Amino acid sequence: MRFLPMTAAAVLALSTLQLHASPCIKITLTGTQGGPPVFQGQAGSGTLVQYGDDENNCSAVSLQFDTGRGTTQRLSMAQTPVGKLDAVFLTHMHSDHTEGLPDIMQLRWHFASAGPKVDLVCSDDARSPAGHVLSCRKFAEHIGDPLINSGEIAQRLLENKKRLPGGPADLLNVLSFKPAENPAEVWSSGEVSVSAVGSRHIPGHASYRVDTPAGSVVIGGDAGNDNPKPPRESSTSAHVEKLAMGADVIVHSTIHPVMGPDKDSGFPPPIYFRQSTVTDLGAMANRTGSDYLVLTHLIPPMGAARQGPYKIPGGGLTEADYKLAAINGGFLGNVIVGTDLVSLRLPPK
Numbered sequence: 587m588r589f590l591p592m593t594a595a596a597v598l599a600l601s602t603l604q605l606h607a608s609p610c611i612k613i614t615l616t617g618t619q620g621g622p623p624v625f626q627g628q629a630g631s632g633t634l635v636q637y638g639d640d641e642n643n644c645s646a647v648s649l650q651f652d653t654g655r656g657t658t659q660r661l662s663m664a665q666t667p668v669g670k671l672d673a674v675f676l677t678h679m680h681s682d683h684t685e686g687l688p689d690i691m692q693l694r695w696h697f698a699s700a701g702p703k704v705d706l707v708c709s710d711d712a713r714s715p716a717g718h719v720l721s722c723r724k725f726a727e728h729i730g731d732p733l734i735n736s737g738e739i740a741q742r743l744l745e746n747k748k749r750l751p752g753g754p755a756d757l758l759n760v761l762s763f764k765p766a767e768n769p770a771e772v773w774s775s776g777e778v779s780v781s782a783v784g785s786r787h788i789p790g791h792a793s794y795r796v797d798t799p800a801g802s803v804v805i806g807g808d809a810g811n812d813n814p815k816p817p818r819e820s821s822t823s824a825h826v827e828k829l830a831m832g833a834d835v836i837v838h839s840t841i842h843p844v845m846g847p848d849k850d851s852g853f854p855p856p857i858y859f860r861q862s863t864v865t866d867l868g869a870m871a872n873r874t875g876s877d878y879l880v881l882t883h884l885i886p887p888m889g890a891a892r893q894g895p896y897k898i899p900g901g902g903l904t905e906a907d908y909k910l911a912a913i914n915g916g917f918l919g920n921v922i923v924g925t926d927l928v929s930l931r932l933p934p935k
């Protein structure tokens with residue numbers, strides 16, 4: 587075989603190809619509702635992180651962090667059918683972060699029983715001081731139980747014998763880990779690495795960081811400070827701060843300071859104190875040198891007159907109220923006040 591010298595056109599074509607193949611990361615909020623209430627159709631908490639290049643619209647790898655109510659619908663709007671998810675990561679075993687997973691898995695079982703399985707990355711069983719156990723493993727094992735018990739799984743197996751006999755649980759591959767104070771890798775694929783730390787909220791709560799050649803993002807979940815109430819330096823988690831050092835983007839659940847016990851919302855102080863306030867997150871994002879702070883799981887939701895049974899002192903909050911609270915913490919980067927399906931791409935187009 588004879589090698590020909592490359593023509594200028596060929597060089598140009600090659601460089602265009604390389605340009606097209608530049609890596610990118612895309613972060614999409616699949617749900618922004620804070621806690622179990624419902625408000626104007628907001629989906630439950632979740633963040634889709636995708637990595638790839640220009641040619642595949644940054645979506646060669648699709649990772650879902652938390653799966654609140656309505657995640658399947660939001661994913662379909664984000665052009666990411668549930669069959670495309672490579673892995674699901676859970677921050678903790680609260681229904682507002684998990685109740686969309688049975689729906690995701692049943693849909694996959696219907697149409698993609700041949701596989702591949704979905705990695706479910708979450709904490710090992712965590713025992714609370716009160717004696718009960720928070721168990722992602724059992725949640726996964728029993729994910730199809732209502733449908734098995736209603737007889738639906740047996741009925742649908744008769745319709746299509748290629749479906750897995752154990753129901754949707756057969757499609758989950760649980761990869762559990764013990765959340766620690768220092769970041770440790772819990773999942774990887776090619777150029778994508780996910781690490782985690784343990785953080786206080788309920789036993790087994792974990793926060794995650796995704797590192798890719800196009801950028802890095804931290805998913806804080808509902809993390810709060812190890813010290814459950816003031817006096818303390820911050821409501822944010824020191825472990826999450828370690829994890830977030832130098833990360834481009836921080837996505838974090840938050841509560842607005844207006845719900846604090848020094849105001850008169852009536853909101854229970856222990857629940858207020860276990861969340862990270864917007865102002866303290868602004869201060870943390872400043873210390874970690876991050877470019878973007880994405881606020882999600884907003885308590886209260888923007889525009890809501892009440893947070894469940896509790897009133898909002900001064901009336902409903904606006905996007906500007908949330909931004910101002912983050913700026914008051916000293917953050918000078920970009921604040922995105924989360925709404926369902928808001929999306930951020932790095933590098934920007």
Ligand SMILES: [Zn+2]
Nearest residue numbers: 621680682808
């Ligand atoms: Zn929550």
